[in-house]
Amino acid sequence: LLLREAPSPLRDEGEELGLAGAQARDPPLHPPPRRPRPGAEKATAEAEEASRTKSRFLANVSHELRTPLNAIIGYSEMLSEEASDEGRQALKRDLEKIRSAALHQLELVNSVLDLARIEAGRLDLDVETFPVRPLVEETVAIVRPLLEKNRNALSVRFSPEEAFEMTSDAMKVRQCLFNLLSNACKFTCDGRVEVDVALVEEEGRPWASFRVRDTGIGITPEKAARLFEPFAQADAATAQRFGGSGLGLSITRELCLLMGGRVTVKSVPDEGSAFEIRLPAALPLPKTAS
Known part of the structure; x- marks a missing residue:
């Protein structure tokens, strides 16, 4: 209960005008419910859809980027072995450069995709x-x-x-x-x-x-x-x-x-x-x- 000053009559040259002071009243037990901000539900739905779209993109780009790189690495290794068997050392060195560059690119792709999955909250623990x-x-x-x-x-x-x-x-x-x-x-x-x-x-x-x-x-x-x-x-x-x-x-x-x-x-x-x-x-x- 909030106790306020007791009301008292207001007078102006003997004429009663009204009551001064506030009345006692109980405060609300619970604050009024907060109204959702305009567009909040729409923004949440859009954010969730964007997250799902990002996940689908990561899955697709993972396949599209890794597949050709794995092919380059595999064929360069195979050709390097053939060049070694034939004694073509200059060709073998060039093929090793191709393989090394492809491995570096694959490492970069894997790292970027890992980081994107982490930031998207799509990486789970397998305990x-x-x-x-x-x-x-x-x-x-x-x-x-x-x-x-x-x-x-x-x-x-x-x-x-x-x-x-x-x-x-x-x-x-x-x-x-x-x-x-x-x-x-x-x-x-x-x-x-x-x-x-x-x-x-x-x-x-x-x-x-x-x-x-x-x-x-x-x-x-x-x-x-x-x-x-x-x-x-x-x-x-x-x-x-x-x-x-x-x-x-x-x-x-x-x-x-x-x-x-x-x-x-x-x-x-x-x-x-x-x-x-x-x-x-x-x-x-x-x-x-x-």
Whole structure:
């Protein structure tokens, strides 16, 4: 109940004119319902339709772009083997350039499509329980040719030494680790790449930590802050020298966030960089139909 001043009569030279003061009244128990803004429902429907259109476009463009690139890669590999058998080394080198360019283009297409799916909210987690050591060893095997190309030494350490498991999206964990490893191998020559995998506790929960350190070119803290932005590289000269789409670290960050984790970096110019992926080691498993 709102208590106001009691009403009192108003007089003008002895003549009563009315009552002064407000009356006591109860406030409304609930605020009046908010009226929807004009056109809000239409805008929501249009946004949902735009999202569906974008998803259909991504599915179509994925097929249209990847199919010819895979054909170029396949035929260039086949012709390169024939050229090698016939001793035509000049032709083999040219075919390797074609294959390398097509692989780079395919990597760019895949990265752009991955980023678009993430931004559209169309990327889901496929949660399962898996051993961590085989996943790391398989990922290291994939990047080993790049390690050898730049004459880098590699060491991998696990803590604890015995195998431990994660409950997460194995494919996305592998992709994140691959992005960090390939990045370290690419920007390090005649150096060292170290991988440390550990099961740690944070706020009473188990977390998996993947650390990748290198003795490569390194970058300043100012430039490191931009590394996780799409298409970001340290500078134009670095991009021209080492290549790459500049999307790997951005995708890694988004995938880590999707899995409830994070990725961080510390770097010193001319000394190297240290990246860490830290992910919850036990995401909830999807409910099975009864």
